[in-house]
Amino acid sequence: MSFSIKQILRKYFIMGSQNCNRNPAEILEEAVKAGITAFQFREKGDGCLAGEAKLNLGKQLRAICQRADIPFIVNDDIELVDLLDADGIHVGQDDIPVESVRKLFPNKIVGLSVSNAKELAISPIDLVDYVGAGPIFDTTTKLDAKEAVGLEWITNLRREFTKLPIVGIGGITTENATSVIESGADGVSVISAITAAPDIKRAVTLL
Numbered sequence: 001m002s003f004s005i006k007q008i009l010r011k012y013f014i015m016g017s018q019n020c021n022r023n024p025a026e027i028l029e030e031a032v033k034a035g036i037t038a039f040q041f042r043e044k045g046d047g048c049l050a051g052e053a054k055l056n057l058g059k060q061l062r063a064i065c066q067r068a069d070i071p072f073i074v075n076d077d078i079e080l081v082d083l084l085d086a087d088g089i090h091v092g093q094d095d096i097p098v099e100s101v102r103k104l105f106p107n108k109i110v111g112l113s114v115s116n117a118k119e120l121a122i123s124p125i126d127l128v129d130y131v132g133a134g135p136i137f138d139t140t141t142k143l144d145a146k147e148a149v150g151l152e153w154i155t156n157l158r159r160e161f162t163k164l165p166i167v168g169i170g171g172i173t174t175e176n177a178t179s180v181i182e183s184g185a186d187g188v189s190v191i192s193a194i195t196a197a198p199d200i201k202r203a204v205t206l207l
């Protein structure tokens with residue numbers, strides 16, 4: 001894979017079966033064809049799969065990304081990284097510490113959620129490949145999401161870290177995606193803007 005992290009973050013699609021009202025593999029295929037630049041397998045929340053069913057879906061989605069040469073990132077689940085030969089892992093502030101993740105996977109993409117200055121102060125930014133900043137806007141997709149922090153959070157992060165790869169997350173739509181990039185993010189990460197889109201090709205193109 002020869003992409004830079006900033007290119008990978010451009011149109012970063014996140015999804016699990018709980019986000020899909022039809023076959024997740026079909027949705028991912030359409031999103032890949034439409035031009036997403038990375039995918040995160042996030043099987044989490046009400047109605048999500050577990051155990052073998054989760055692994056099997058992961059294998060299916062991993063294969064789609066492999067064929068299209070799109071980076072495949074696993075959310076939270078350390079064990080799945082090797083089982084699915086993922087390109088990376090995304091963790092949050094309450095997940096396995098970044099120091100351990102980096103030790104386990106010295107050569108994989110590691111992403112960390114950072115939602116505010118307090119979290120930033122305790123985050124080993126030098127150990128991660130990118131930061132997921134948000135929720136920028138209100139979202140109903142993640143029930144335990146923190147309060148929306150607004151575009152200002154992206155502006156602040158960019159001012160402090162001129163070179164750090166940053167992706168915005170939370171409530172990002174085809175209408176507000178430009179404002180996230182204009183505030184200094186390298187890309188947008190979305191769930192419902194793609195999974196709930198009546199026309200995935202159009203949604204990804206607009207993003």
Ligand SMILES: Cc1ncc(COP(=O)(O)OP(=O)(O)O)c(N)n1
Nearest residue numbers: 075076090091092093113132169189
């Ligand atoms: C790109 C990106 N940014 C942030 C998150 C949120 O991670 P986290 O805070 O650990 O919450 P969960 O997704 O695990 O519920 C993310 N997944 N991806």
Ligand SMILES: Cc1ncsc1CCOP(=O)(O)O
Nearest residue numbers: 139141142170171190191192
């Ligand atoms: C996983 C996650 N982390 C912070 S907000 C969020 C959900 C994003 O979903 P949507 O793009 O539908 O608002």
Ligand SMILES: [Mg+2]
Nearest residue numbers: 076091092095
């Ligand atoms: Mg997490």
